[in-house]
Amino acid sequence: MRTVKELRLAGLFAYLAALVVGLLLSLLLHALLGGGGRLGWEGFNFYGLLEGLFFLFAFTFTLYLAQQAVRVPCATLLTAGLIAPRPAYRLAKPLPKVEALEAYEGRGVALLVQEGRPVALLGLSDGVLPLEEVPGVEAEVAVSELLPLFFRRPLVLVYRGEEVVGAIPREALDRPGLGLK
Known part of the structure; x- marks a missing residue:
């Protein structure tokens, strides 16, 4: 990427x-x-x-x-590099954090956190999905590089180091002006 x-x-x-x-x-x-x-x-x-x-x-x-x-x-x-696609962190929407599986209300996608570390993603069609199975990129990766990752899952996680900044849903790439073409 x-x-x-x-x-x-x-x-x-x-x-x-x-x-x-x-x-x-x-x-x-x-x-x-x-x-x-x-x-x-x-x-x-x-x-x-x-x-x-x-x-x-x-x-x-x-x-x-x-x-x-x-x-x-x-x-x-x-434009010889003057206009470039946006970085991934600019499109990432923050995810709500849930401490326990019982606290999840079933509305939207949420991040399951145990002992301060994110461990799984809730709210996708697969139920509880470990973070290792969800595609993720660093925050500075260009949005135009994300297209192949959406073939596996409907969203991509954006990381800054070990911290999850947010997620980019597949629908977010349908907006014009992202420099994808």
């Missing part, structure tokens, strides 16, 4: 790599055409237009390949 910082760096490096490849291929075409292309420098000609279109094609195709290679959300890639 990658953090927001790692996704920003991956987006920046992929963008810069695509820019360099586009510029180098455009320079190669410029050299192959005898250096006659001018696109806005001293005028405008057909070779310059051809070089500009070739740069756009090479840059766009390299961005596409980079996105496939590093699996970075589109907004992060296109």
